[in-house]
Amino acid sequence: MKSPIPDYLAEVLGASAGTGEGAVADYIPELAKADPDRFGVTISTIDGVLYSAGDADVEFSIQSISKPFVYALALADRGLDGVLAKVGVEPSGDAFNELSLEPGTGRPRNPMINAGAIATHSLAGAPGLDAAERLERVVAGLSAFAGRRLEVDEQVCASELETAHRNLALAHILRSYDILEEDPTQVVAGYTRQCSLLVSTRDLAVMAATLANGGRQPITGEQIVPPRVARQVLSVMTTCGMYDAAGDWVTTVGIPAKSGVAGGLIGALPGQVGVATFSPRLDAHGNSVRGVHLFGRMSDDMGLHLMDVPAPSRSVLRKVRRFDDDGRSAIVFQLQGSLGFTTAEVVLRAVVEATPVTERVVFDIERLQSVDRVGRVMLLEVVRRLSLDGREVLFLDPDGVIPDPEPGDGGALRVVRSREELRAQRGGA
Amino acid sequence: MKSPIPDYLAEVLGASAGTGEGAVADYIPELAKADPDRFGVTISTIDGVLYSAGDADVEFSIQSISKPFVYALALADRGLDGVLAKVGVEPSGDAFNELSLEPGTGRPRNPMINAGAIATHSLAGAPGLDAAERLERVVAGLSAFAGRRLEVDEQVCASELETAHRNLALAHILRSYDILEEDPTQVVAGYTRQCSLLVSTRDLAVMAATLANGGRQPITGEQIVPPRVARQVLSVMTTCGMYDAAGDWVTTVGIPAKSGVAGGLIGALPGQVGVATFSPRLDAHGNSVRGVHLFGRMSDDMGLHLMDVPAPSRSVLRKVRRFDDDGRSAIVFQLQGSLGFTTAEVVLRAVVEATPVTERVVFDIERLQSVDRVGRVMLLEVVRRLSLDGREVLFLDPDGVIPDPEPGDGGALRVVRSREELRAQRGGA
Amino acid sequence: MKSPIPDYLAEVLGASAGTGEGAVADYIPELAKADPDRFGVTISTIDGVLYSAGDADVEFSIQSISKPFVYALALADRGLDGVLAKVGVEPSGDAFNELSLEPGTGRPRNPMINAGAIATHSLAGAPGLDAAERLERVVAGLSAFAGRRLEVDEQVCASELETAHRNLALAHILRSYDILEEDPTQVVAGYTRQCSLLVSTRDLAVMAATLANGGRQPITGEQIVPPRVARQVLSVMTTCGMYDAAGDWVTTVGIPAKSGVAGGLIGALPGQVGVATFSPRLDAHGNSVRGVHLFGRMSDDMGLHLMDVPAPSRSVLRKVRRFDDDGRSAIVFQLQGSLGFTTAEVVLRAVVEATPVTERVVFDIERLQSVDRVGRVMLLEVVRRLSLDGREVLFLDPDGVIPDPEPGDGGALRVVRSREELRAQRGGA
Amino acid sequence: MKSPIPDYLAEVLGASAGTGEGAVADYIPELAKADPDRFGVTISTIDGVLYSAGDADVEFSIQSISKPFVYALALADRGLDGVLAKVGVEPSGDAFNELSLEPGTGRPRNPMINAGAIATHSLAGAPGLDAAERLERVVAGLSAFAGRRLEVDEQVCASELETAHRNLALAHILRSYDILEEDPTQVVAGYTRQCSLLVSTRDLAVMAATLANGGRQPITGEQIVPPRVARQVLSVMTTCGMYDAAGDWVTTVGIPAKSGVAGGLIGALPGQVGVATFSPRLDAHGNSVRGVHLFGRMSDDMGLHLMDVPAPSRSVLRKVRRFDDDGRSAIVFQLQGSLGFTTAEVVLRAVVEATPVTERVVFDIERLQSVDRVGRVMLLEVVRRLSLDGREVLFLDPDGVIPDPEPGDGGALRVVRSREELRAQRGGA
Numbered sequence A, B, C, D: 001m002k003s004p005i006p007d008y009l010a011e012v013l014g015a016s017a018g019t020g021e022g023a024v025a026d027y028i029p030e031l032a033k034a035d036p037d038r039f040g041v042t043i044s045t046i047d048g049v050l051y052s053a054g055d056a057d058v059e060f061s062i063q064s065i066s067k068p069f070v071y072a073l074a075l076a077d078r079g080l081d082g083v084l085a086k087v088g089v090e091p092s093g094d095a096f097n098e099l100s101l102e103p104g105t106g107r108p109r110n111p112m113i114n115a116g117a118i119a120t121h122s123l124a125g126a127p128g129l130d131a132a133e134r135l136e137r138v139v140a141g142l143s144a145f146a147g148r149r150l151e152v153d154e155q156v157c158a159s160e161l162e163t164a165h166r167n168l169a170l171a172h173i174l175r176s177y178d179i180l181e182e183d184p185t186q187v188v189a190g191y192t193r194q195c196s197l198l199v200s201t202r203d204l205a206v207m208a209a210t211l212a213n214g215g216r217q218p219i220t221g222e223q224i225v226p227p228r229v230a231r232q233v234l235s236v237m238t239t240c241g242m243y244d245a246a247g248d249w250v251t252t253v254g255i256p257a258k259s260g261v262a263g264g265l266i267g268a269l270p271g272q273v274g275v276a277t278f279s280p281r282l283d284a285h286g287n288s289v290r291g292v293h294l295f296g297r298m299s300d301d302m303g304l305h306l307m308d309v310p311a312p313s314r315s316v317l318r319k320v321r322r323f324d325d326d327g328r329s330a331i332v333f334q335l336q337g338s339l340g341f342t343t344a345e346v347v348l349r350a351v352v353e354a355t356p357v358t359e360r361v362v363f364d365i366e367r368l369q370s371v372d373r374v375g376r377v378m379l380l381e382v383v384r385r386l387s388l389d390g391r392e393v394l395f396l397d398p399d400g401v402i403p404d405p406e407p408g409d410g411g412a413l414r415v416v417r418s419r420e421e422l423r424a425q426r427g428g429a
Helices: A004-017 A063-084 A114-121 A131-146 A154-162 A165-176 A184-195 A201-212 A227-240 A243-252 A289-302 A341-357 A373-388 A419-428 B004-017 B063-084 B114-121 B131-146 B154-162 B165-176 B184-195 B201-212 B227-240 B243-252 B289-302 B341-357 B373-388 B419-428 C004-017 C063-084 C114-121 C131-146 C154-162 C165-176 C184-195 C201-212 C227-240 C243-252 C289-302 C341-357 C373-388 C419-428 D004-017 D063-084 D114-121 D131-146 D154-162 D165-176 D184-195 D201-212 D227-240 D243-252 D289-302 D341-357 D373-388 D419-428
Strands: A040-045 A050-054 A257-259 A264-269 A273-278 A317-325 A328-339 A360-371 A392-396 A414-416 B040-045 B050-054 B257-259 B264-269 B273-278 B317-325 B328-339 B360-371 B392-396 B414-416 C040-045 C050-054 C257-259 C264-269 C273-278 C317-325 C328-339 C360-371 C392-396 C414-416 D040-045 D050-054 D257-259 D264-269 D273-278 D317-325 D328-339 D360-371 D392-396 D414-416
Touching: A004 A040, A004 A050, A004 A289, A004 B341, A004 B373, A040 A201, A040 B341, A050 A201, A063 A114, A063 A131, A063 A184, A063 A201, A063 A227, A063 A257, A063 A264, A114 A165, A114 A184, A131 A184, A131 A201, A154 A184, A165 A184, A165 D165, A201 A227, A201 A264, A201 A273, A227 A243, A227 B227, A227 B243, A243 A289, A243 B227, A264 A289, A273 A289, A317 A341, A328 A341, A328 A373, A328 B328, A328 B360, A341 A373, A341 B004, A341 B040, A360 A373, A360 B328, A373 A392, A373 B004, A392 A419, B004 B040, B004 B050, B004 B289, B040 B201, B050 B201, B063 B114, B063 B131, B063 B184, B063 B201, B063 B227, B063 B257, B063 B264, B114 B165, B114 B184, B131 B184, B131 B201, B154 B184, B165 B184, B165 C165, B201 B227, B201 B264, B201 B273, B227 B243, B243 B289, B264 B289, B273 B289, B317 B341, B328 B341, B328 B373, B341 B373, B360 B373, B373 B392, B392 B419, C004 C040, C004 C050, C004 C289, C004 D341, C004 D373, C040 C201, C040 D341, C050 C201, C063 C114, C063 C131, C063 C184, C063 C201, C063 C227, C063 C257, C063 C264, C114 C165, C114 C184, C131 C184, C131 C201, C154 C184, C165 C184, C201 C227, C201 C264, C201 C273, C227 C243, C227 D227, C227 D243, C243 C289, C243 D227, C264 C289, C273 C289, C317 C341, C328 C341, C328 C373, C328 D328, C328 D360, C341 C373, C341 D004, C341 D040, C360 C373, C360 D328, C373 C392, C373 D004, C392 C419, D004 D040, D004 D050, D004 D289, D040 D201, D050 D201, D063 D114, D063 D131, D063 D184, D063 D201, D063 D227, D063 D257, D063 D264, D114 D165, D114 D184, D131 D184, D131 D201, D154 D184, D165 D184, D201 D227, D201 D264, D201 D273, D227 D243, D243 D289, D264 D289, D273 D289, D317 D341, D328 D341, D328 D373, D341 D373, D360 D373, D373 D392, D392 D419
Parallel strands: A328 A360, A360 A392, A392 A414, B328 B360, B360 B392, B392 B414, C328 C360, C360 C392, C392 C414, D328 D360, D360 D392, D392 D414
Antiparallel strands: A040 A050, A040 A273, A257 A264, A264 A273, A317 A328, B040 B050, B040 B273, B257 B264, B264 B273, B317 B328, C040 C050, C040 C273, C257 C264, C264 C273, C317 C328, D040 D050, D040 D273, D257 D264, D264 D273, D317 D328
């Protein structure tokens, strides 16, 4: 059997290719040379499987799509507060090349506008690096996200540098506010090289998947940035990633995203996928026309919208069974699915209602699919409270779904690995 | 056993109460009278269980928290395009009482600023209603969200009306642009009554949970607005709900939210919970100081941030088993957990790798916890493709997890309800 | 002989009529009905002689041209500080119907934008007048400027009131800031009547000439507002009268001016003339296309630009003559032209150089054309200083050009009315 | 006798010195070193006489006061249209160091803000000059205004260059819009040298007087820029010279002006005086506190406000006399004072009323003080029309007040130089 996913991608690619609208960026000759009809898409799962269609291997300059990744590097290197002192997180409502600084402090509104991205570039790596070291930190970091060494398109870079007047202007203003503490000219030179790194949609999809995967690169397995950093970056992409079309994007597509002027566009859905498209024709906001269309289609078809309510689950409580065991009343709660706050609350409620009449409580957690931090804490708190109420509590956990369970202060818990052992326990009581 | 959740809520309430910062809104005397030390919180699950602590039953005027709900009513009554023609969805970056209209059209930037909310009020109900009918549509709609008839605080309403100069100004400007097509004075009168409806955190938590639950009221079970509307409202709350602190809120708390000047604050996490707090002291953005603090704490403790990557799940593929059955090769894929795009992709990949060598394919879906639209579509497409490749495909689905499965064009599928039946099938082949 | 001025006006009218550009204001039906080809001009001297060409007697609604005159009334009635507390004097750089309020206070930037004009309307007359009394103060005041009772165009007024949404919005915002202390609806009603008063270019030219004449109506001779008020109004017209084209107007035309949306345009050059044109076609700034053109032509032809350096004058010192009179040295300074700071300084300088050698000093001021306050003060100070140095000082002033001359502390002065008397004086010494 | 003007200046200097408010500019160390108590004033007449008090000879850097003069040089070198294409003339309402560019074109709003002044610097001299040549044009031009070679304060210049980040930013933005066509770094270097030129109030007063004198340097007599350029510069100073306090300045002081951050302040009243003050303490607008106070005092005392209506003149018509001369009726109009549009109109009116009954018309213009272009044109038109009506027209003009009078098409005029000649003419007729 052939996987239907590439077929699906080919189909939506075709459907989105119809539009001949938009124009290739022409503010520098090198970008204007781009073939306007190139069109590619790649989806990367968070365990590193890639599906592509169209011109997925064509390389183009990363441009503004570098911004969230360098923001991630800066956050990893300087800490959240260190970066927030220099660059904000509020949407600007402004077009992509406008000055948008906080009155008084000169702090760029967010790291996705040029002013913020220039400041962010200077925050990657340790303070005090020279310009070459700073640039190497950025290139190495982006390469780590991509899983391969990325190279600069020297022609694009030279072309951009020649007309980098706005960025130089921004850098000088940032320098005047001490947002930038280094030589503005060198920072812009470094930032321009950053934007000129060559990538394909394959690279970008994996990079996006790394953010969706809590900062761990799906293929190399390297933890590029901590989960808290990935969360921060995705949050900022949600409100600031699509320039002044942020609200439209969040309502219709609902995937944290970032676009670049060379035609790239990425989306990253936490815990799910990274997606990248490439089509150089841009709309008035500076976003890829066909990329935006394709993302809308995929969000609808694949249910990837952040605000889509998940499908109703079967109850976390598969069965509740009571029995009398040698004169001792007992109850078994068989759990299934994911245990998080919402589902743990259901368990907890059932226990509250049921416990008064039993002496022994068994949680059969063999069918639990996943357990997050708060689900674990809540279940163990239930165990603790049951213990303090004089109940004997057991986990039936053949696969170690909840490792090292510690019910805490005053709690007691026995873990059994099989039904046989459970039965033996029962007999032994 | 006593549920630990109220204890938890009481604990975080205490921790957040420490701060005496902020000031009660004083632009009208009735609000200035509020007891600044009131503090309450309620959490509502999407199946309608409420947990509260503190002053959860104290009533206060809903104020701006009415905005997302009336936006939902307008979307339900006029359709997305009908509402978008009059009110945008872009964050404004402006403070809560400023004019923020799109140049040229006069369209308010979003429904969470006053200009947008006034326009939205006039869009609830059918066109052509008179002012009293329009207001009744709004009150009845909000009451449906709350699950009880809400009443106006006549003193607050009268007090607000006396000083409604800014809202009157906004309404007249909107009228000048034909965004408002009704008498501005009457619309402001209706909008002021809307804002003066009395609610408690219990009401608000259930109302928020209704949005989190795809528009279905958790207690009454009524579908107040369609799921697509709830998604739109949550999206707009994400980018526009917290005035000019939207970016800060999304990064730190990460829950679609809305605050009101009387001290209320709600959050709604799709598929999970509705939360409401009440504390009248406001910060400079007009948001409840202790409410913001409490939400931050709960988001962290309970893992409610939108961008938090879910806990790693056990693979959707519990077991893959091959056997030879009377000379016919067969393979069984035992699935567990949730089937959506991400997990369906894993199944699909396994099938692609495995199928060439078997003649019969069984999907044991008894342990599937949930199946969303795209998961269903993908699995059935796999069935179809396997059929076309000449395979015999069966679902073992005792509980009807996938109702009415239709593999479509050229596909064939047999569903069996028990292992015995499966064994019989096998024998019968 | 026929005066060449009407011929000149007819000629420039013809030259400016060529352009068919611009469009009649169409935001209300009554204005849209205006005949776009009407074109008239009137010049009023500050002694009340009128020269006209074209449609000088056609009546049209005064609209925004009422603003400077009502500002004058408010200044006269409430004092400069009383008005400045509510309305500023800074150019706004904004288009004519935009909100342009000072952040924080809500004070309109100047009285020539609508927000400022609405506030100004409420400042005409004493505090506490009711709406009808306030309106009567305004109508009576404007009528005094025009020298005849002005009447409201009731159709225009009714039409404007129906679509006065923006002005109502502005009034409500001003009320919210307490800039307006009266009922916004009534103030807008009064302001709309003010704008609907019917005038011709003859009326407007005389009204403008009144401002140019220090507030004294050239025909009736009535002092409508004090000179200091007229100066304030002309100053504000200079920087704020032509909406966002103020800089362009000042550089090219250089005459304090104000335009109205019905097609009127006035200019007032201090001490010289009032000019008014009427042509309903407006440019993008809302100014009359042909009016602007005509003013440019007149400014050039007639040397009316504020910054035009006056023609070089013959020296204020016509002759300085020394002689010996019966053994007493004497000197006569024969003055001519205007005596102000600049010319008094020349006199003073000559006296400083000349006096050491004479015993008697005569100022022959028969040929002085005018003497302003500072010229008088400076000349009398010279007299005082000469007296203190022991000189005998005389004025030969047959026509009483300097009435009641008092050289002050320690000064002595004899005034003679004829050369004969002077000769007698000389003999008598 | 001692001139009272220095005494007056000393007195107002003392009165204005009282205020210890304001603070020395401290954005660069060199300016912060300035002695805050320095205070000087100089008045220059337009014939080059200087009056000073206080620290009139102390040198300080010219800073922004260079802007109007370099604007004058650019206008002289590139023409009005050439400069308008790059720099506008509209007030910006912005503070002195803000970006204030026209949307779309990037054209600075006016030449008095930094962006406009930087662009203006690059427009001085011919296109294509190298940076050193451009700078020499600027320094030579400013020196010509001052009447002596000005020198750069190298320490101030070096200090400014070190912190010229904002100006570099502006220059790069201007370069990005092609407003600036040269290397931004070199233009800023040149502009910074321009601002670092050392001047005293004596220099500045003469420079201002040059503008007031139609571009002719009062002392050297050199025509530095054409009169039309001086008029343009004074117009722009009126609306844009005092940053965001322009309206306040025009209403209260009413003199075209420009301030500099080192504490200088100049005013230029067309046809009258140039004034300069120096006091380093600045107000929040960046204007010298004591300079502003002093200017207000002088404007009041000396009647220098642009909008002050001039003192009433004696009528331009001194006498009208009719007589019968050997059977031929004749009329003599004796004129006095200044002949401009306003006064010529009076003459013209008298002639229109009087002429039907006479055959010979004499204009006795011996007592005319000045005649401007339009006055001359109007009087000669009267002559022409009288000729065409069959009248004989004579000028009695002993001093050649109206040189080369040509009444034009169909006109005839005889000029006599004395009453004797007039009498002889009469006899000869």
